[in-house]
Amino acid sequence: MTPTNELVGRRVRVNAWYDHAELVAAHRSPARPEGTITHVNGLIGEAAVSVQVDEQGGVYTFKLSDVEILP
Numbered sequence: 001m002t003p004t005n006e007l008v009g010r011r012v013r014v015n016a017w018y019d020h021a022e023l024v025a026a027h028r029s030p031a032r033p034e035g036t037i038t039h040v041n042g043l044i045g046e047a048a049v050s051v052q053v054d055e056q057g058g059v060y061t062f063k064l065s066d067v068e069i070l071p
Contacts, residue, residue, distance in 0.1 A: 007037050007069070012051055016066040034070070 014033045038059055039050040047064040 005040055007040055007049060010037050011035075011070040012037055012049075012067040013070055014051065014053070014062060014067055016062070037067075 035053040
């Protein structure tokens with residue numbers, strides 16, 4: 001998927017959150033965190049998006065390949 005600002009507001013499921021210690025501590029169960037894209041951080045190279053995670057209330061940055069866009 002090509003990252004564009006059209007992704008802002010889309011719901012996502014986070015597939016990999018290993019770079020975020022707070023999320024690792026909060027999600028030791030099989031359930032994967034979900035949230036909403038708030039910003040597209042990069043359009044060149046490996047794309048990244050900022051996601052406001054529902055349970056944590058914080059905004060975290062993930063590679064686009066680490067999130068699943070929900071319908």
